[in-house]
Amino acid sequence: MSIRRNTNLGAQAERVRQTTAALLSRCWQWGARRRPFSKGNQAATTAAADIWSTRLDEEKQALLSLIHSMETEFLATGEGLVRLSRQLNGIQQVSQSLSELTMGQAEDAAVQFAFQLLKKAEDLVLASYDQYDYVFASFAELQQRLAQLATQHNDLIRVLQPLQFITTALRIEASRQPREVQEVFVTLATDLNQTVSEVRATLERQFDGLAEGERIVQALIAQISASILEHRQEVTAALGMSRDHLRALGEALANSGAGAADLSRLNQKIRRHIGGIVMAQQCQDITRQKIDHVGEAMDEMRAHLDETRPAGSAVAPDPRPFVFHAAQIQLQQIQSVFGELNRAADGLTSGIESLRTDAGAATEAAVKVGGTTLDAKVASLCEAGIAGILKIVEEAVQRIAEILSAFAPLQASFVNCTAKATELAGNVRHAALNGQVFAIHAPHGATLEVLASRVSAVSDEAIAQVQQMGAALNHTGELVNNLQQRLTDFQQLGQAEQEVLSEESTLSRKKLAELEQSIPVLIQRITAHQADFAQSVEAVLAKVQFPVTVAESRSRSLGFFNDLVAWCGPHDTDAPIDAEASTKIEALKAYYTMASERHAHTTAFQPAAVGAAGPAIALFDEMSAPSPEPVALPREFSAPVERSQVPVSPADLVVEVSVHRTSTPEVFREKSAANAEMGENVELF
Amino acid sequence: MTTNTNVTWVEVVRLPIAKTQDVLLARFVGRDEATKMGFPPEILTRVATVISETTRNVIQHAGCAGEIQMGRIADGDKHGLRVVVSDKGRGFEHPERFMADSKTDALGAGLPGSRRLVDGFNVQSAPGTGTTVTMEIWEKATT
Numbered sequence: 001m002s003i004r005r006n007t008n009l010g011a012q013a014e015r016v017r018q019t020t021a022a023l024l025s026r027c028w029q030w031g032a033r034r035r036p037f038s039k040g041n042q043a044a045t046t047a048a049a050d051i052w053s054t055r056l057d058e059e060k061q062a063l064l065s066l067i068h069s070m071e072t073e074f075l076a077t078g079e080g081l082v083r084l085s086r087q088l089n090g091i092q093q094v095s096q097s098l099s100e101l102t103m104g105q106a107e108d109a110a111v112q113f114a115f116q117l118l119k120k121a122e123d124l125v126l127a128s129y130d131q132y133d134y135v136f137a138s139f140a141e142l143q144q145r146l147a148q149l150a151t152q153h154n155d156l157i158r159v160l161q162p163l164q165f166i167t168t169a170l171r172i173e174a175s176r177q178p179r180e181v182q183e184v185f186v187t188l189a190t191d192l193n194q195t196v197s198e199v200r201a202t203l204e205r206q207f208d209g210l211a212e213g214e215r216i217v218q219a220l221i222a223q224i225s226a227s228i229l230e231h232r233q234e235v236t237a238a239l240g241m242s243r244d245h246l247r248a249l250g251e252a253l254a255n256s257g258a259g260a261a262d263l264s265r266l267n268q269k270i271r272r273h274i275g276g277i278v279m280a281q282q283c284q285d286i287t288r289q290k291i292d293h294v295g296e297a298m299d300e301m302r303a304h305l306d307e308t309r310p311a312g313s314a315v316a317p318d319p320r321p322f323v324f325h326a327a328q329i330q331l332q333q334i335q336s337v338f339g340e341l342n343r344a345a346d347g348l349t350s351g352i353e354s355l356r357t358d359a360g361a362a363t364e365a366a367v368k369v370g371g372t373t374l375d376a377k378v379a380s381l382c383e384a385g386i387a388g389i390l391k392i393v394e395e396a397v398q399r400i401a402e403i404l405s406a407f408a409p410l411q412a413s414f415v416n417c418t419a420k421a422t423e424l425a426g427n428v429r430h431a432a433l434n435g436q437v438f439a440i441h442a443p444h445g446a447t448l449e450v451l452a453s454r455v456s457a458v459s460d461e462a463i464a465q466v467q468q469m470g471a472a473l474n475h476t477g478e479l480v481n482n483l484q485q486r487l488t489d490f491q492q493l494g495q496a497e498q499e500v501l502s503e504e505s506t507l508s509r510k511k512l513a514e515l516e517q518s519i520p521v522l523i524q525r526i527t528a529h530q531a532d533f534a535q536s537v538e539a540v541l542a543k544v545q546f547p548v549t550v551a552e553s554r555s556r557s558l559g560f561f562n563d564l565v566a567w568c569g570p571h572d573t574d575a576p577i578d579a580e581a582s583t584k585i586e587a588l589k590a591y592y593t594m595a596s597e598r599h600a601h602t603t604a605f606q607p608a609a610v611g612a613a614g615p616a617i618a619l620f621d622e623m624s625a626p627s628p629e630p631v632a633l634p635r636e637f638s639a640p641v642e643r644s645q646v647p648v649s650p651a652d653l654v655v656e657v658s659v660h661r662t663s664t665p666e667v668f669r670e671k672s673a674a675n676a677e678m679g680e681n682v683e684l685f
Numbered sequence: 686m687t688t689n690t691n692v693t694w695v696e697v698v699r700l701p702i703a704k705t706q707d708v709l710l711a712r713f714v715g716r717d718e719a720t721k722m723g724f725p726p727e728i729l730t731r732v733a734t735v736i737s738e739t740t741r742n743v744i745q746h747a748g749c750a751g752e753i754q755m756g757r758i759a760d761g762d763k764h765g766l767r768v769v770v771s772d773k774g775r776g777f778e779h780p781e782r783f784m785a786d787s788k789t790d791a792l793g794a795g796l797p798g799s800r801r802l803v804d805g806f807n808v809q810s811a812p813g814t815g816t817t818v819t820m821e822i823w824e825k826a827t828t
Contacts, residue, residue, distance in 0.1 A: 112798055116734045120712075123737060126705040490706065497709055500716070504730055 049305040049319055052564060056305070059560045060298045066553045067288045073546055074281045080540030081274050087533045088267050088274075091366075091526060095267070098260040098522045101253075101515060110511035111250050117501065117508050118242050121393055124497050125235050128396035131490050132228050135403055138483045139221050145476040146214050149469060153207050156199075156421075156465040159458060163196050163428070166454050170435070173447045181442045188435045192455060195431060199424040199462075206417035213410035220406045224399055231392065238388045249512075256519065259365055263526065266362040273355040280351060281546065283344035290337045294330050297588050301326050301564075304581070322581040324568030329588050331561040338554040345547035352541050359537040366523075366530035390498070390505055397494040404487050407480050414477040422470060425463040432456035692821075694767055696756040702743045702770070703750035711753045712736040718755055719766055719822070728822060732766065735799040739770040739818045742795070747774025747816065758821060765804070765823035773815035780810045 101110075167189035174185035304319040304326075435452030439445040697718055700711050712733040719732040736753065743751035751772030758767045777783060784797055796818065800806040805821030 116738070116798065119741065120734070120737050123705055123708050123741065127709050130704055130706055493706075493709055493713060496713060500733065507730075 045318065045320070048567065052323070052567065053302045053305040055560065056298045056302045056564075059557060060295045062553065063291045063557060064295060066549065067291055069549060070281070070546060071288075073543065073549075076543050077281065077540055078278070080536065080543060081278060084274060084533065084536055084540060085271070087529060087536060088271055091267055091362075091529045091533060092264060094522050094525045094529065095260045095264045098519065098526065099257050099264070101518060101522070110508070110515040111246060111253060113504075113511055114508045115246050115250075117504050118239070118246060120497075120504070121390055121501055122239055124393045124494060124501065125239075125396060127490070128393070128400065128494065129228070129232070131400055131487060132224065134486065135483065136221065136225065138479060139217060142476060142479055143214065143218070145472060145479070146210065149210070149472050149476070150207065152465060152469045152472060153203055156203065156462060156469065159461045159465050160196050160199060160428075163192055163455060163458050166451055166458070167192050170448065170451050170455075173451060177442055177444065177448070181438065181445070181448075184438050185435065185448060188431055188438070188452075192428065192431050192435075195424060195427045199421070199428070202420045202424060203417070206413065206420060209413045210410070210417060213413050217406050217410055220403065224403065227399075231395070235392050238392060242388070253515075253519075256523070260526070263362055263365045263530070266358050266365055270355055270358050270362060273351050273358065276351040277348055277355065277544075280344045280348035283340055287337045287341055290333060293588075294333055294337070297326055297330050297333075300584055300588070301330075317578070320568040322585065324565060325585045326588055327561055327564040327568060329585070331558070331565060334557050334561055338550065338558065341550045342554065345550045348544065349547050352544060355537060356541060359534050363530045363534045366527045387505065387509075390501055393494070393498055393501065397491060397498060400487050400491045400494065404484055404491065407484055410480060414473045414480070417469075417473060421466040422463075425459060425466040428462055429456065429459035432459045692758045692760040692765075692767075694756050694758050696754055698756075699752060699754045701750055701752050702740045702772070705741075705744060708737055708740045708744060711740050715753075715755055715766075715768060722757065722764065722766060722824070724766070724822070724824070731802040732768070732822060735802050735820055736768060736770070738795060738799045739768070739820070742816070742818075743770060743772045743774070746777075747772035749774040751815075760823075763823055763825075765821050767805075768820045768822075769817065771815065771817040776810045776812050776815050778810075778812055780808045780816075784808060 170185050170189040170192075174182045174189070177185065301319075301323050304322045307317065307319060432452055432455035435455055436449060439449035439452045442448055698714055700714065701707060702711060715736040716729050716733045719729050724732070740751075740753055749772060751770065751774065754769040754771075756767050756769075758765045784800065796808060799818075799820065803820045804823045805819070807819045808816065809818075810816035
């Protein structure tokens with residue numbers, strides 16, 4: 001047997017199901033609406049409903065008051081935060097100036113300039129020492145050569161010594177000759193004796209002069225040598241002291257710079273704390289809408305409660321099932337709202353604590369920065385040190401000039417000495433030649449001729465000796481000449497260098513003086529700003545009542561809704577409620593879906609709403625000022641967001657949150673763990 | 686900040702660096718050359734300073750004599766002074782690390798301090814092969 005397939009069976013079953021559901025629904029609605037209170041309960045319920053209606057209104061007003069107080073507080077603290085932000089900008093600017101001055105990274109920075117100047121002065125001093133060393137070495141060589149010359153002089157005198165005996169022999173031999181021959185040779189002997197005497201006297205005089213010059217130079221050299229020793233110690237001490245001063249100044253400046261950088265970093269942290277506080281306070285933007293919805297639901301509940309008053313003889317429906325469901329939804333919502341507010345309050349509290357702590361640390365850092373540099377007042381000492389070095393350099397150059405002037409007469413002595421000795425030796429030889437000529441013409445002049453040739457030989461030997469002396473003297477003269485030339489060159493170079501260094505020293509003094517004047521001013525400014533800032537922080541924080549208010553309101557509001565649910569709970573809460581109430585409950589639930597919130601905020605986020613924004617709290621403008629270190633925060637907040645002073649509409653706040661969210665700085669993203677809920681809410685918009 | 690190898694370069698002077706006096710002479714000549722080129726006083730001071738710093742390094746650290754070359758450079762309409770200080774002495778490792786300011790102890794002086802004072806700076810060095818420092822200062826300093 002085959003079963004015939006009925007293709008309409010499904011459609012028929014669906015029609016039956018729909019019809020049955022509609023019938024049951026109508027029956028349920030009719031039954032629910034028409035179910036009267038028992039006469040005894042109605043009066044009590046109506047009285048209780050009246051009380052709850054009043055309490056609902058009071059709670060609603062309390063919640064709205066909470067929102068209003070949060071808004072008012074936000075505006076009040078917002079102004080304070082703007083002031084703080086402005087003060088921070090001021091401190092940052094001064095810190096930046098201080099950093100630039102102290103870190104010495106600029107071209108020709110004062111301390112570096114002074115240090116380089118010191119090194120250049122040291123070069124000049126060291127080069128002067130090189131000259132002294134050269135002078136000492138040259139003088140030692142000169143003394144050796146003078147000793148050789150003295151030996152040569154003695155040799156010459158020894159060479160000339162036989163002439164005395166020869167001239168005596170000439171006189172004796174001449175006495176045997178005719179008168180005219182006798183006269184010639186006596187005259188010759190006399191001339192020779194005179195010449196030899198003159199040679200001796202002249203050479204001795206010249207050598208005495210030379211020795212005198214040597215003694216003068218030696219004394220000068222000894223004097224210079226002694227003073228150079230002292231000078232070196234003095235220079236070493238002065239250079240060491242100047243280096244120490246400059247190093248101390250550099251370290252003090254580095255400390256100040258590091259302190260300023262620390263201060264800058266702390267102020268950046270403070271800036272982030274302020275941002276965190278602002279973000280925490282902005283949670284009212286989100287909660288306000290939810291509390292508005294709660295308020296509307298409370299109105300609905302009040303309307304239901306008010307329906308319990310019988311109109312005429314009609315029996316009013318029991319409001320408690322609806323109120324029970326509605327109150328439960330509101331309780332959940334209120335818990336959620338206060339959960340958010342609590343987290344915001346926690347964030348705010350921790351932000352305030354951090355702000356207070358870091359503001360205190362920043363004040364201490366500012367005081368430390370001030371103390372470091374003001375104590376280190378070494379710029380003047382550095383200036384004095386450099387001036388001292390330049391004075392030493394001047395003395396060194398002056399001493400070179402003194403050495404030059406001491407060597408000048410010595411060199412003149414050399415020239416005179418060689419010229420005279422050569423001339424006198426030539427005279428002796430000339431006389432000897434004359435004697436030889438006369439001896440040849442004398443009748444018995446063989447002996448005379450021998451004697452004259454002997455004189456000639458002595459004179460030749462003397463001339464050779466003088467020539468050697470001349471060569472030695474010339475060599476010594478060249479030594480002195482070279483020394484003079486070298487010292488003259490160095491003196492010119494040293495003087496030119498000294499002039500340049502003096503000019504640079506003036507510039508350096510100016511730079512150091514500016515540094516010395518500028519830094520305390522900046523530090524005083526920072527210290528004063530930071531102290532003002534610390535006071536402002538306390539003044540602003542004193543206005544923040546948000547966490548306390550939220551805690552109180554939470555306790556009260558949750559207690560109220562729990563009581564309300566409890567009032568409705570023992571009764572027939574499972575009883576069906578009418579369709580209209582059911583729809584309202586569904587609507588209440590739908591109020592709190594993400595889609596609904598998004599729609600509400602989209603509606604609020606209209607150009608008209610944005611345009612309606614009143615006078616601005618330019619908090620984020622203030623925070624966007626440049627700071628010494630690149631920090632994301634100011635740039636992130638560069639888009640100014642305006643909000644009305646009184647009252648702030650939720651739409652304005654939504655706009656603000658939205659704009660901020662699009663460029664939420666990293667620092668806030670890092671805090672997302674603590675503000676996760678708030679972050680999600682912000683994400684909505 | 687490196688020196689430009691594509692510029693034209695005419696050597697003007699070459700001096701030995703063996704004694705402290707040579708440091709003075711080198712900076713005197715460098716200053717003189719920069720004066721002839723019409724550099725303003727503050728640049729003259731910089732020229733003298735960088736020459737001092739680099740030639741002093743030769744005296745103090747190279748362990749042998751070196752030399753300094755100075756010359757005029759041109760790049761199109763731009764004119765400048767190039768100073769090359771070289772030695773074949775000890776040299777040192779990792780000049781780029783040495784040039785980091787944090788490595789210096791003399792208040793930012795020395796080579797890093799010199800680098801801040803010039804428009805172009807290049808240092809080449811290796812242990813045992815010596816050191817060559819090339820510096821350029823241009824008219825209307827770009828620093």
